[in-house]
Amino acid sequence: MTEASDRDAVIAALDSVVDPKSGRGLMAAGLVRGLVVGDGKAGFALEIAAADAAAYAPVRDAAEAALLAIPGIQRAHVVLTAQQAPPRPARGAGLSRAALDQGRPPAPVATERPADVRRVIAVASGKGGVGKSTVAVNLAVALSRRGLTVGLLDADVYGPSIPLMLGLQGAPQHDGERLVPLESHGIKAMSTGLLVGADRAMVWRGPMASQALTQMLTQTRWGTADAPLDVLIVDLPPGTGDVQLTLVQKTPIDGAIIVSTPQEAALADARRAVAMFAKTGTPVIGLVENMSGPVFGRGGGAREAERLKVAFLGSIPLDAAVREGGDAGVPVVLGKSDGEAATVIAALAAVIAG
Ligand SMILES: Nc1ncnc2c1ncn2[C@@H]1O[C@H](COP(=O)(O)OP(=O)(O)O)[C@@H](O)[C@H]1O
Ligand SMILES: [Mg+2]
Incomplete structure (x- = not known):
């Protein structure tokens, strides 16, 4: 499969997972940030309000399952990120406390220049x-x-x-x-x-x-x-x-x-x-x-x-x-x-x- 068709398949798969708040697919709901597809891997951050972290844990699991169901994707990685910082955020990490508590590694921070x-x-x-x-x-x-x-x-x-x-x-x-x-x-x-x-x-x-x-x-x-x-x-x-x-x-x-x-x-x-x-x-x-x-x-x-x-x-x-x-x-x-x-x-x- 080409990288482009991989990406299309990933976008379609993510839109098949429903955002419980808006009732729309995750892409359509605008919750998907930093989508990366390539080398048999797919990952992104699911951006939600800090207070919703627990409610979205099953959504994250469903998104990972949907990605893994795509032929050619062997590894899927979805992190929950909070739109708003908790009152006392952990220094050096941009993820919600929920994501950290689940032992997930912080999403890599892109420091490279945007290509465009x-x-x-x-x-x-x-x-x-x-x-x-x-x-x-x-x-x-x-x-x-x-x-x-x-x-x-x-x-x-x-x-x-x-x-x-x-x-x-x-x-x-x-x-x-x-x-x-x-x-x-x-x-x-x-x-x-x-x-x-x-x-x-x-x-x-x-x-x-x-x-x-x-x-x-x-x-x-x-x-x-x-x-x-x-x-x-x-x-x-x-x-x-x-x-x-x-x-x-x-x-x-x-x-x-x-x-x-x-x-x-x-x-x-x-x-x-x-x-x-x-x-x-x-x-x-x-x-x-x-x-x-x-x-x-x-x-x-x-x-x-x-x-x-x-x-x-x-x-x-x-x-x-x-x-x-x-x-x-x-x-x-x-x-x-x-x-x-x-x-x-x-x-x-x-x-x-x-
Ligand atoms: N040369 C200037 N003469 C008059 N008013 C200015 C001038 N430069 C900035 N201001 C006004 O001063 C205020 C603060 O400017 P702003 O650009 O918002 O500052 P900063 O981004 O450094 O906080 C704004 O209301 C702006 O319109
Ligand atoms: Mg300013």
């Missing part, structure tokens, strides 16, 4: 509220306007704001194989906020955040093998704690852009972000100063970049049009494309586009 993305650029900050998402969204749109195919992955599980800033609505569909990103202003976008709602994303602890990011990175239809996406921008969660470190280690980042406001406190956090990337061997493309002007000052970013020996990528002024564009879902590079903020971001896009 050429370049992954992370936007990071030591601190929240400095304009990281604003820069990520506007940079994505500016790159798209230069003719590149661009994706935007909102990995900020603590405050997913990309849906608002791109004016996205609705949930991404699963095409039986991968998640189909939503599109706005020519950008393909995926966000934890779209998958589970911003309020629920916020309760995720480290392992869940890491697993969610890996899934969105590797299981989204960003491009095709023939026409890979030119650039994927990743809006990382703010901070330099264990969660961020793990995300950075597990994500194939080609370069990172650090965003900071001009004040000393924010710059000290930016310094920690640069140190974090150095620790993981991730190249830092440079530092962007945001919200510069009479309120927060100006020039701190350039001085800090020089001190840190990273490139200074420009200074975006504090401008109400930037915030209004974000709130309205029309990034300022489109809404007020001749303003200073848009001009600085267009120049940043020129650097990134190379």
